[in-house]
Amino acid sequence: MVSDPPTKAVPAVAIENLRFQYGDKQVLHDISLDIPSREITAFIGPSGCGKSTLLRCINRINDRIPGARVSGGSIRVAGIDISRPDLDLQMLRRRVGMVFQKWNPFPKSIYDNVAYGLRIHGKKSGTEIDERVEHCLRRVALWDDVKDRLKASAFGLSGGQQQRLCIARTIATKPDIILMDEPCSALDPLSTLKVEELLLELKQDYTIIIVTHNLAQASRCSDKTAFFYLGKLIEHGPTGRIFTTPQVQQTEAYVSGAFG
Amino acid sequence: MENPEQLIRKGVHHDGLKEGLVKAFLGSLTWGIVIVALLLFGRICWDGVPVLVKPDFPFIDVAFLTEKTETLHVFDDANAERHSLPASEYYQWVDEHGADAVFNAQTYSYSGGGIAGPIVGTALLTLLSIILALFFGVAAAIYLSEYAKQGRFINLVRLAILNLAGVPSIVFGLFGFAVFVLVAPVFTDVPSDRSLFAIPLGFTWLSFQGWNSSLIAGSATLACMMLPVIITASEESLRAVPQGFREASLALGATRWHTIRKCVLPFAMPGILTSSVLSLARAAGETAPIMFTAAVAAKDDFPWEGVSGPLGVLQSQVQALPYHIYTLAARIPTSEYTQRAQYGSVFVFLLMIFMFSTLSIVLRNRVRSKLKW
Numbered sequence: 261m262v263s264d265p266p267t268k269a270v271p272a273v274a275i276e277n278l279r280f281q282y283g284d285k286q287v288l289h290d291i292s293l294d295i296p297s298r299e300i301t302a303f304i305g306p307s308g309c310g311k312s313t314l315l316r317c318i319n320r321i322n323d324r325i326p327g328a329r330v331s332g333g334s335i336r337v338a339g340i341d342i343s344r345p346d347l348d349l350q351m352l353r354r355r356v357g358m359v360f361q362k363w364n365p366f367p368k369s370i371y372d373n374v375a376y377g378l379r380i381h382g383k384k385s386g387t388e389i390d391e392r393v394e395h396c397l398r399r400v401a402l403w404d405d406v407k408d409r410l411k412a413s414a415f416g417l418s419g420g421q422q423q424r425l426c427i428a429r430t431i432a433t434k435p436d437i438i439l440m441d442e443p444c445s446a447l448d449p450l451s452t453l454k455v456e457e458l459l460l461e462l463k464q465d466y467t468i469i470i471v472t473h474n475l476a477q478a479s480r481c482s483d484k485t486a487f488f489y490l491g492k493l494i495e496h497g498p499t500g501r502i503f504t505t506p507q508v509q510q511t512e513a514y515v516s517g518a519f520g
Numbered sequence: 521m522e523n524p525e526q527l528i529r530k531g532v533h534h535d536g537l538k539e540g541l542v543k544a545f546l547g548s549l550t551w552g553i554v555i556v557a558l559l560l561f562g563r564i565c566w567d568g569v570p571v572l573v574k575p576d577f578p579f580i581d582v583a584f585l586t587e588k589t590e591t592l593h594v595f596d597d598a599n600a601e602r603h604s605l606p607a608s609e610y611y612q613w614v615d616e617h618g619a620d621a622v623f624n625a626q627t628y629s630y631s632g633g634g635i636a637g638p639i640v641g642t643a644l645l646t647l648l649s650i651i652l653a654l655f656f657g658v659a660a661a662i663y664l665s666e667y668a669k670q671g672r673f674i675n676l677v678r679l680a681i682l683n684l685a686g687v688p689s690i691v692f693g694l695f696g697f698a699v700f701v702l703v704a705p706v707f708t709d710v711p712s713d714r715s716l717f718a719i720p721l722g723f724t725w726l727s728f729q730g731w732n733s734s735l736i737a738g739s740a741t742l743a744c745m746m747l748p749v750i751i752t753a754s755e756e757s758l759r760a761v762p763q764g765f766r767e768a769s770l771a772l773g774a775t776r777w778h779t780i781r782k783c784v785l786p787f788a789m790p791g792i793l794t795s796s797v798l799s800l801a802r803a804a805g806e807t808a809p810i811m812f813t814a815a816v817a818a819k820d821d822f823p824w825e826g827v828s829g830p831l832g833v834l835q836s837q838v839q840a841l842p843y844h845i846y847t848l849a850a851r852i853p854t855s856e857y858t859q860r861a862q863y864g865s866v867f868v869f870l871l872m873i874f875m876f877s878t879l880s881i882v883l884r885n886r887v888r889s890k891l892k893w
């Protein structure tokens with residue numbers, strides 16, 4: 261594995277020798293990777309190489325899959341090992357938000373979708389929630405489209421709007437890190453562009469990890485790129501370098517479109 | 521193409537004939553079933569409608585629906601005029617005219633008055649049993665689908681529950697009799713002699729002496745009968761809620777229980793209710809489970825009359841439509857007078873079941889159009 265020297269500051273996420281298996285099938289092999297704060301890190305690699313699995317380890321949402329377990333190594337979020345038995349799982353997930361590949365707003369109103377997380381975390385006052393909902397919807401450039409129908413079902417929005425609503429729902433609880441699993445794979449190019457603009461805007465406040473199959477997207481909007489192959493981290497570093505002068509032959513083949 | 525002549529049929533066309541025969545055979549079977557069903561419903565309506573419908577306003581025999589069951593007295597008066605009066609009116613008549621004015625008196629039990637008792641009894645039984653069955657059934661379904669560690673053991677449990685659905689209703693009746701009527705625990709100041717055992721609690725006793733034949737025992741038995749279907753259907757409805765909602769909710773920092781309450785149950789509820797109403801319609805029609813546990817053939821009061829508080833209602837026995845029909849049809853001598861009550865009861869009962877089924881279908885359609893993912 262080839263990597264750049266680690267950055268000085270405490271990384272937002274520090275992954276060390278992580279091994280992970282579904283039942284007896286090992287899908288992640290000794291992954292070590294630091295994810296710097298307030299940057300966009302892209303995970304790329306062919307299908308089935310374990311990108312989603314790694315992402316889902318970071319907020320421990322994989323816990324709910326029977327037989328899935330970390331069999332070695334550790335993940336630290338802001339310096340805290342997230343496998344500690346005394347970890348507050350709800351708090352971890354509040355600090356590490358997640359946006360899914362298939363947009364999945366709840367079958368509730370637009371307002372209730374964004375307010376969902378706020379209500380979980382004990383916000384009761386109406387005006388406080390109102391303000392936060394408006395702020396988040398503005399942030400994802402959805403406010404002008406939906407301000408007149410906040411009480412309407414979220415299912416009435418277009419796919420791209422629904423995905424942006426999901427992003428608004430995620431940032432409503434003020435996470436530090438946002439995990440995104442192929443957030444644009446089901447969107448048209450225009451909506452994709454809008455989400456990308458949003459990412460670049462959000463990166464001032466959030467650490468973002470994005471899994472993508474769209475290499476152009478990775479090169480357009482990420483600061484760091486990590487290339488995975490068959491459950492191993494092959495190479496990672498600044499996006500420009502990975503795409504222009506990759507040092508491992510497999511990476512070069514992948515980013516030039518020769519396989520994958 | 522080689523030899524295009526193949527495309528042209530020669531000789532007799534056997535395939536067409538075969539197709540026609542198959543179609544006719546399957547069609548005649550289907551229509552046969554439909555005709556039998558129509559005859560059945562037609563007969564019930566033919567006999568039942570005259571009882572319930574009147575030629576003049578309000579066109580429905582309200583008394584039949586709202587009056588208690590009474591014994592019918594049929595007799596001639598001094599002028600050889602024939603009277604048929606329910607017991608209460610008969611005694612009034614005798615008071616006025618004297619017992620000497622009655623000739624050729626005959627009585628027909630259960631044939632006078634209305635069927636309010638059985639209607640009320642069946643309504644209470646179904647209401648209470650569905651509440652019990654939903655509570656326990658949904659709780660079990662949530663555990664099975666959301667909490668239990670999936671594996672061979674849980675599948676075995678599922679299989680057992682599924683098999684329970686096939687157990688004959690008379691077996692549930694006997695089970696209910698053995699458990700709820702005879703040994704279920706009650707709080708009492710004085711444990712009865714036949715109490716299995718009693719635990720002193722200081723101020724009172726927890727005595728395992730059963731609930732006797734009562735509304736609550738019958739409802740519990742019916743609930744047991746409905747449980748397998750409700751658990752299975754609820755679990756299916758829960759699983760039909762996309763995993764995405766659960767993950768989204770958990771990823772926002774919600775606890776598992778919060779996720780189930782806010783993001784799973786509300787969206788599964790319509791499906792659960794629909795299937796529950798269907799199983800309710802079945803349970804409402806059962807005679808065997810309530811025969812030993814709740815139902816009586818004759819009862820002068822409504823369940824809430826002459827009792828102290830809601831607990832007393834639960835402890836009282838009730839009449840029930842299916843049992844009433846069974847009594848009328850098979851346990852007393854039939855006559856033109858009993859037939860009126862019998863056909864009327866069947867017709868009303870059928871209407872009630874029809875209402876349940878319609879309700880469940882309307883519910884399902886409304887929800888299907890509202891919730892889609």
Ligand SMILES: Nc1ncnc2c1ncn2[C@@H]1O[C@H](COP(=O)(O)OP(=O)(O)OP(=O)(O)O)[C@@H](O)[C@H]1O
Binds near residue numbers: 282287307312325
């Ligand atoms: N729930 C599961 N149970 C068992 N194996 C799984 C499960 N989920 C994923 N896998 C396996 O783990 C490996 C990695 O899957 P993962 O979804 O992480 O890949 P990915 O890189 O995200 O692929 P894609 O780009 O297609 O989304 C695959 O071989 C997959 O078959």
Ligand SMILES: [Mg+2]
Binds near residue numbers: 311312441
């Ligand atoms: Mg994936």
